[in-house]
Amino acid sequence: MVGGGQQGAAGTAAAASGPAFHRFDPTLPPANTNGRLQLNWHAREAPIRITDDTVVSAWTFEGDIPGPIVHCRVGDTVEFTLTNDVDVPHSMDFHAAQIDPKQAFRSVGKGQSVTYTFKPRYAGAFMYHCGTAPVLMHIGSGMHGAIIVSPREGLAPAKEFVLVQSEFYLGEAANGVRPFDYNKMLSTVPEYVAFNGRPSQYVKEPIRVKVGDRVRFWVVDAGPTHPCHFHIVGEQFDTVYLGAPPATPLRGVQTFSVPAGGGMVFELLCDIPGEFPFVNHGFGHGQKGSIGILVVEQ
Ligand code: CU
Ligand code: CU
Numbered sequence: 001m002v003g004g005g006q007q008g009a010a011g012t013a014a015a016a017s018g019p020a021f022h023r024f025d026p027t028l029p030p031a032n033t034n035g036r037l038q039l040n041w042h043a044r045e046a047p048i049r050i051t052d053d054t055v056v057s058a059w060t061f062e063g064d065i066p067g068p069i070v071h072c073r074v075g076d077t078v079e080f081t082l083t084n085d086v087d088v089p090h091s092m093d094f095h096a097a098q099i100d101p102k103q104a105f106r107s108v109g110k111g112q113s114v115t116y117t118f119k120p121r122y123a124g125a126f127m128y129h130c131g132t133a134p135v136l137m138h139i140g141s142g143m144h145g146a147i148i149v150s151p152r153e154g155l156a157p158a159k160e161f162v163l164v165q166s167e168f169y170l171g172e173a174a175n176g177v178r179p180f181d182y183n184k185m186l187s188t189v190p191e192y193v194a195f196n197g198r199p200s201q202y203v204k205e206p207i208r209v210k211v212g213d214r215v216r217f218w219v220v221d222a223g224p225t226h227p228c229h230f231h232i233v234g235e236q237f238d239t240v241y242l243g244a245p246p247a248t249p250l251r252g253v254q255t256f257s258v259p260a261g262g263g264m265v266f267e268l269l270c271d272i273p274g275e276f277p278f279v280n281h282g283f284g285h286g287q288k289g290s291i292g293i294l295v296v297e298q
Helices: 008-017 135-140 182-187
Strands: 036-051 054-061 070-073 077-084 113-118 124-129 144-150 159-168 192-195 207-210 214-223 228-232 237-241 249-253 255-258 262-269 274-280 291-297
Touching: 036 070, 036 192, 124 135, 124 214, 135 182, 135 214, 144 159, 144 214, 214 228, 214 255, 228 262, 249 255, 255 262
Parallel strands: 036 077, 070 144, 159 214, 207 291
Antiparallel strands: 036 054, 077 113, 124 144, 124 262, 159 192, 214 262, 228 255, 228 274, 237 249, 237 262, 274 291
16 A cells, blocks of 8 residues: 555665654644635655654655645635545545535546635634545545634734644554554544644654743644544643634633544643643543643743
């Protein structure tokens, strides 16, 4: 499943020794300002190192788990094209779109493309994912990510980060690479749970901000099955937006659960220096890697 024909012998050798680990940058990229976003993405397979000693054979959008972070504003025009580079059929379902799914979210075979256009109506943190059956297998093998839709009026200035929680269900390694295991996905007992595709990566390399910063986490739970009970040790959320920000703010929240297939916005004011773990407070899963550290520096 790894590589496909395009990588050949060199790709096989690379998979055996494995690709290097890289931290997934959680920084929210700026929204482009001209109101139009053109995305030309490819569905492809890639070996990805998710821990020092684990390489997985992923199904991806654009070669990583999660796929690229998309950022736009309410009412922008998103022109999306997916081209499938591999033998397994794939598709794209943007939760930020309101569109006929039979047409727009249809599966395409190798070498084929699907194109559609949408204008996000509501602000928020939205999931995207491959919707090809069985969806569990396609989301669970890495085909998911986040599209962040900012309100046109903007929000308070903040350091903004995106966290996509997902679960990993893995089989035994072949040539040093672990396949995804559909039966384990059905069992719903994950081996790892991660923010942005690598268990505990932000413990090793924390997210750093300064005293006085407002921090905004756009949290998407890609599942495929479990929620994320988002909490920051030693802090409280000044504001949690359940729906489209800036509407429906909740104040003074300790923990709130993001459902599988959902997204929410969490803000805190960093007025105390220190190292604050951000965790899935469902600790069976926090222990499996959905944990990181927010360092607040003087
Ligand atoms: Cu797919
Ligand atoms: Cu969905």
